[in-house]
Amino acid sequence: MTGALFVERERKFELDPGRAVPDLSGVGPIVTQRSPELATLEAVYYDTEDCRLLKAGVTLRRRAGGGDAGWHLKVPAGKDTREEYQLPLSDELPAELRERMEPYAKGARITEIARLKTERYTYELCNAAGRRLAVLTDDHVTGEKAGAEVHLDGWRELEVELEEGADTGLLDTLSEELTNSGARPGHWPSKLKRLLADWLPEDEDVGRGSTAGEVVLAYLRDQVDAVRRWDIGVRKQEEDAVHQLRVSLRRLRSALRSFRRVLDRGRTRELADELQWLGRVLSDARDLEVLREGLARQFTGLPGETSSARRVVDQHFERAEREAWDSVAAALDSARYAALLGALEKLTSEPPLTENAGLPARRELQHALDRADRRLVRAVDELSDAEDEDSALHSVRKKAKQARYAADAVRPVFGRRVREWRRGSKRVQTTLGDHHDLVETRKLLRDLAGMTGPREAFVLGVLHERAAVRGEELRKRFLREWAGAARL
Numbered sequence: 220m221t222g223a224l225f226v227e228r229e230r231k232f233e234l235d236p237g238r239a240v241p242d243l244s245g246v247g248p249i250v251t252q253r254s255p256e257l258a259t260l261e262a263v264y265y266d267t268e269d270c271r272l273l274k275a276g277v278t279l280r281r282r283a284g285g286g287d288a289g290w291h292l293k294v295p296a297g298k299d300t301r302e303e304y305q306l307p308l309s310d311e312l313p314a315e316l317r318e319r320m321e322p323y324a325k326g327a328r329i330t331e332i333a334r335l336k337t338e339r340y341t342y343e344l345c346n347a348a349g350r351r352l353a354v355l356t357d358d359h360v361t362g363e364k365a366g367a368e369v370h371l372d373g374w375r376e377l378e379v380e381l382e383e384g385a386d387t388g389l390l391d392t393l394s395e396e397l398t399n400s401g402a403r404p405g406h407w408p409s410k411l412k413r414l415l416a417d418w419l420p421e422d423e424d425v426g427r428g429s430t431a432g433e434v435v436l437a438y439l440r441d442q443v444d445a446v447r448r449w450d451i452g453v454r455k456q457e458e459d460a461v462h463q464l465r466v467s468l469r470r471l472r473s474a475l476r477s478f479r480r481v482l483d484r485g486r487t488r489e490l491a492d493e494l495q496w497l498g499r500v501l502s503d504a505r506d507l508e509v510l511r512e513g514l515a516r517q518f519t520g521l522p523g524e525t526s527s528a529r530r531v532v533d534q535h536f537e538r539a540e541r542e543a544w545d546s547v548a549a550a551l552d553s554a555r556y557a558a559l560l561g562a563l564e565k566l567t568s569e570p571p572l573t574e575n576a577g578l579p580a581r582r583e584l585q586h587a588l589d590r591a592d593r594r595l596v597r598a599v600d601e602l603s604d605a606e607d608e609d610s611a612l613h614s615v616r617k618k619a620k621q622a623r624y625a626a627d628a629v630r631p632v633f634g635r636r637v638r639e640w641r642r643g644s645k646r647v648q649t650t651l652g653d654h655h656d657l658v659e660t661r662k663l664l665r666d667l668a669g670m671t672g673p674r675e676a677f678v679l680g681v682l683h684e685r686a687a688v689r690g691e692e693l694r695k696r697f698l699r700e701w702a703g704a705a706r707l
Contacts, residue, residue, distance in 0.1 A: 227293070227301045228387065229380035230394050231405030236375055240357050241400035243344055247392040250347045255340035255357070258285040262335045264411050265312070267327035275323045276301075278409055279316065283308065285339065292316045294323075331365045333414055344379075344393075352385045353393060362414035372414055374451075377402055398557050406447045406560045416448045425631045431583035432576025435478045436567065438628040442471045443563045453551065461508070461547065465501040468494045471563070473624040477587045486571035493559045500550045504543040509656055510663060511536045517682050528678035531671050535663075580632040588629065588637065591622040592707045595644065599701060609658045612694065616651035619644045636707070643704030650697045657690040 234240070244252045262282040266272045272279055278293040290306045290313055306313045312329065340357040358376045379393050398404065407413040425437045445467035452460030472494040475487045511532075518529055550556055575583050595618040598611075605611035626633075626641035664683040668676040 226383070227303055227380060228385075228390060229301075229378055230390060231407065232377040232379075232394075232397050232402040233405050234357070234375050234377050234402050238401055240340070240342065240355070240377070241397055241402060243342075243355060243393060243396055246396045247389055248346045248352060248386075249344045249393070251343075251345045251349075252355070253343040253345065255342050258339050258341065260284045260335075260337040260339055262337070263331055264333045264335070265329050266332045267324055268330060269327070270332070270415070271325065271327060272320060272323050273409075273412060273415070276408060277320060277323045278411060279312075279320060279329070280411075281308070290316055292320055294319075333365055333411055334363045335410055335414070336361045337410075351382050352389060353379055353381050355379050355393075358410075360410055362410065364415065374413070376405060376410065378405075398554060401552070403552070404557050404560050404564075406443075406450065406564065413447070416444065425580075427581065427632050429580045429632060430576060431478075431481045431578050431580045432570070432572045434580045434584060434629060434632055435474065435481050435576070436570050436572075437631075439471065439474060439570070440567050442467050442474070443567050446471070446560075446563060450551070453547065461501050461505050465498055465505055468498045468501070469620075470624050470627070472498065473621050474628055477591060477621060477625045477628070478584070480575045480583065480586055481573055482576075483571040483573055487566075490559075490562050490566065493555070493562065497550060497556065497559060500546055504540070504547050506659065507536060507540050507543055510660055511540075513656055513660055514682065517685055521678065521681065524674070525678050528671075528675040531667055531675050531679075535667060580629070584629045584632065587625050588622075588633075588640075588707060591618070591625045592640070594618045595622050608694075609655075612651055612697070613655050613658070615697075616648055616655060619648040619651065623648055636705070639705040640707050643700070646700045647697060647704065650693055650700060654690055654693040654697070657686045657693070661686045661690075 240255075242252055243249050260282055261284055262280045265279045265281070276295040278291070280291050282288055282291060287305060289308050292304045293301045294304075295301055304316060304319060306316060317329075338359040342355040342357070343351050344353040344355055345351050356378045358378065359373075360376060361373045377397065379390070379397065381387070381390055394404070407416075425434050446464065449460050449464035449467060453464050472491050475482060475484075475491045475494075514532055518525055518532075595615070598615045598618045602608065602611050602615065622644040623641055626637055626644065629637065661683050664679045664686070668679040668683070671679070
């Protein structure tokens with residue numbers, strides 16, 4: 220039995236629940252967007268226990284329902300393109316598909332890993348002659364992981380796919396219109412990978428024998444995957460999601476800066492600027508969260524009547540947090556963010572590697588570690604001459620964070636000495652992070668005290684003094700930690 224081979228030229232998008240499907244009539248050669256047809260699709264996905272197929276961008280499924288029920292094997296075939304092999308439904312995996320996927324499975328046992336149910340609305344996009352040029356699908360998906368731990372998830376996904384013979388440029392035209400109409404570029408390569416994102420085993424393909432480019436690219440992919448995961452968490456307003464998304468963006472930006480000998484700086488500078496933009500938007504929301512939690516702890520144990528002062532603080536945070544969240548939501552729905560997601564996809568699919576990327580990782584990446592260490596040491600040395608010690612300590616904290624992130628990226632190829640250096644950098648970063656939070660807390664308390672009555676101002680002044688005392692304790696702790704920190 221010989222299966223059918225199809226070439227998919229498609230792009231995926233996300234659309235918020237309740238939002239209307241964009242009308243693509245009149246876009247380029249599209250004249251008519253026909254009324255939707257509904258189909259219910261149920262698919263069982265298979266892979267090896269360590270997800271070798273998924274890691275290679277390969278999908279194996281058995282689908283029931285719709286016009287293409289059967290066994291499907293999809294393999295990468297270039298940008299926005301995959302080859303799909305289809306065979307009719309049967310109880311057992313067809314030998315032909317088993318043979319085609321063997322280069323990816325490498326002899327490992329194939330087992331069920333997930334199930335997806337999709338309510339699919341299909342819109343045909345036709346030209347003036349009535350010929351179908353593309354298909355737009357609106358998928359409402361429910362997923363369930365296989366195994367002892369049940370995991371259910373649901374989301375909405377748009378997909379536009381060109382018909383055979385349609386001009387490739389039409390995909391760009393339709394994608395631009397979808398983005399302008401409120402859809403966001405889908406940053407998951409498949410429904411399955413989205414469902415399993417927090418469960419996939421760590422990729423262990425890089426090690427001591429890897430090249431510098433392989434190590435750096437593996438780290439970048441991990442961070443882009445983290446952006447995908449935490450983007451969803453932020454939209455659902457999950458606890459700590461804003462913080463985790465911001466960390467992923469910072470790690471990406473730090474990697475672009477630290478590994479400039481491996482990544483072409485000229486081709487990543489604009490991306491680094493966009494990562495900084497979004498990080499700043501998220502910082503406002505996250506910093507307010509941290510300051511509010513810290514001040515809530517400080518009110519505990521205060522003598523006398525503090526309810527009116529606490530009310531002043533709570534009202535400030537309620538107003539500021541609403542404004543910060545509105546800014547986050549607007550940023551994530553913006554065309555600028557959509558372009559950033561596209562740039563992150565291109566970073567990993569078409570990495571801007573230099574000639575140094577082919578050099579042995581241990582030798583080449585040592586340069587990045589040495590540079591991070593020198594910058595950290597210089598920042599500490601400059602403390603003695605600093606006019607604004609708080610700002611100078613904050614600068615040390617940022618350099619320590621960059622050193623820690625660099626060490627995290629090269630972890631697969633370096634040993635104990637770098638791990639100890641990383642631990643010292645993390646301790647410094649943590650202590651000075653707490654110190655910086657107190658600096659910001661004192662600024663806020665001064666501002667609020669100037670806008671309230673004497674009784675509330677007195678309480679806020681007590682909190683200000685507490686923050687100053689605790690900040691001095693942390694400054695001294697940092698000096699002890701730095702004195703005992705490991706050096707490269």
